[in-house]
Amino acid sequence: MRWTRVLCLPFLSGALVSTVAAQATGMPSYNAPYRAFSRSEIGLVLSFPNGGGTAFEGAYRWASGKFDVGLRGGIFTPGGGANSVLLVGAEARERVVTHTEDFPLDGALILGIGGQFVSGSSALIVPVGLSLGRRVDPRDSKISIVPYVQPTGFLIAGSGNSDLCTEPNVQCPMINDQ
Numbered sequence: 001m002r003w004t005r006v007l008c009l010p011f012l013s014g015a016l017v018s019t020v021a022a023q024a025t026g027m028p029s030y031n032a033p034y035r036a037f038s039r040s041e042i043g044l045v046l047s048f049p050n051g052g053g054t055a056f057e058g059a060y061r062w063a064s065g066k067f068d069v070g071l072r073g074g075i076f077t078p079g080g081g082a083n084s085v086l087l088v089g090a091e092a093r094e095r096v097v098t099h100t101e102d103f104p105l106d107g108a109l110i111l112g113i114g115g116q117f118v119s120g121s122s123a124l125i126v127p128v129g130l131s132l133g134r135r136v137d138p139r140d141s142k143i144s145i146v147p148y149v150q151p152t153g154f155l156i157a158g159s160g161n162s163d164l165c166t167e168p169n170v171q172c173p174m175i176n177d178q
Contacts (some may be wrong), residue, residue, distance in 0.1 A: 010136020024112030026125050027055045031093050032146045033108040033131045034066050037061070045074070053078035057087060066095040072114065089125070097132070098103050105132045108172025110150065115158075123158030 027047050029166025045057040069092050076085040089112055097107030110129040115122060126164030 007095075013015060024091045024114030024125060024127060025057065025074070025087035026089075026114070026116050026123065027072075027074075027076065027087060029072070029091075029148050031091070031108065031110050031129075031131050032148050033097075033106045034094065034135055034146055035061075035063060035131050037063065037091070038064055045072070049076065052080070053082075055087065058151040061091075067094050076116065083118050086117040087114070088117070091127075093131070096120075096130075098136060106135050107132045110152065121158070123156055127152050128155075129153070 027045065027049055029045060029047075037143065040060070040062040042061075043059045045055070045059055047055045047057075049055055053076060055074060055076040057072050058070045059070055059072045061068055061070035063078065069090065071092065072087065074087045076087055078085070091112040093108045093110050096105065096109045097103070097105065099106050106176075108131045110131055112127045113125070115124050129150050129152030131148055131150040133146050136145045136147070138145070
């Protein structure tokens with residue numbers, strides 16, 4: 001069995017984590033254009049969305065060829081006496097662009113569906129994004145570095161309202177407003 005380490009650097013998006021409503025559960029998460037596993041992975045996600053509260057999520061992903069699927073679930077506690085929010089979602093990623101001499105980046109299409117469920121203010125979230133980046137393999141090293149960007153749009157519906165958020169640095173309505 002061979003172990004390889006992969007360091008993913010979501011350029012531009014890392015600085016926006018506190019204000020972005022991201023991915024299937026509405027909590028910050030990004031997907032590099034490459035997967036860092038061969039069959040499956042399991043992980044924990046800790047985030048501090050919108051500068052207030054804490055989200056704890058579990059994630060499981062599995063692979064099939066160039067396609068992989070992930071499930072996420074957890075709890076967001078906004079603090080300040082607000083109700084905790086149940087987070088549930090599914091994400092899919094498929095490689096759609098391979099670098100060439102004319103275009104230097106690799107890319108993957110990211111699609112998800114999920115929701116934030118809380119009494120009186122639940123929301124359905126459908127993110128669609130494109131992850132673009134390129135693997136860098138330093139010489140004589142077992143570590144790969146993957147700098148990438150992931151512009152993502154979100155269709156958000158709930159409590160009689162719906163919105164389309166396309167700017168990742170602008171707070172999407174209804175998400176984290178509990």
